[in-house]
Amino acid sequence: MGHLYLVRHGATEWSESGRHTSVTDLPLLPAGEQAARALAPRLAGHDFAVVLTSPRRRARHTAELAGFPDAVVDEDLVEWCYGDYEGVTTEEIHRTDPGWTIWTGSTPGGETAAEVATRLDRVATAARARPGDTLVFAHGHCLRALAARWLGLPVAEGRIFGLDTGTLSVLADDRGQPIVQRWNS
Template sequence: MHPHATLPLTALVRHGETDWNRDGRLQGRTDIPLNDTGRAQAQALAEQLAGQGWAAITSSPLSRARETARIIAAELGLELLPAHDDLVERRFGEAEGGTAAELRVRFPGGERPGQEPWEELVARGSAALRRLRTAHGDAPLVVVAHGTFLRATVEGLAGVELPRMANATSVVVEGAGANWRLAREPQRA
């Protein structure tokens, strides 16, 4: 590839707020829906993404990500692609539903039974994004997923450690195959 060639853009979006986000509870794969604040956040993010040439949007199958994607798709007139199971959040096992304070007491050593290992999450997220880019060529895509999943994916693809992302914020990556870079920084949580 020519060093100055433009690589396809992908906006990686964290879903809008849920009651568990508001309460500081670890969601993981527990399917918690958006709350009214989350819906308003998704609408506001759609307005920020407007006019940037996005072609289509996909998401994790968890309802908080899927509804965020539906709101953005409707606002921007994007094709809503089927959900992808490999975009789900990290499995946190027995820690799901707990607050940080509760988890420090329950798991003082930090080991959380049933949690998906970080290395597996990085590999899963990286492979998922590469497959999406291969399937959709150069079309600029929006992918709605989850905070920990997105941090792991960007680390795996671009070698960049992201800060925690706020709900309904995005980071834009540019790339395909083995060649990825951060094109736009996320808003911090």
């Protein structure tokens, strides 16, 4: 079984301001582009079996700048759909829904944790079955949930994996045990 390399897209205006961004297709900020370019030497020379990306512009552009312009679009890598909370900060949500988190609350008009688990399980299963390493470019909550699913945990346990923009993480297998080999680097 190969490793699963995760790259969170570079910074956008909304990621910097804490606004929940799923379907809104924002461009990278200049700092986000710089972070994506900085990933290129870290990933160069690695022979990935497949490189996948979310269809969102911020993920695709990160893939391009990191040296993977031909990354294959995978709809399963879209960000958790925030529904009515799209473009809204957690602080604003707490005014009407105190204590809400994406991990434990319900998201009006958005995806459930079970729906997120179903699509990310497809990504993890395919990566495990594929000979060689898989590289994916996607989003914060999506990748945190994917890490939880890789480890056999419920999606809600993605809450324990903080993940910055423009970072690289690696999920692996150690003698049959799924592990986090590198996180948020």
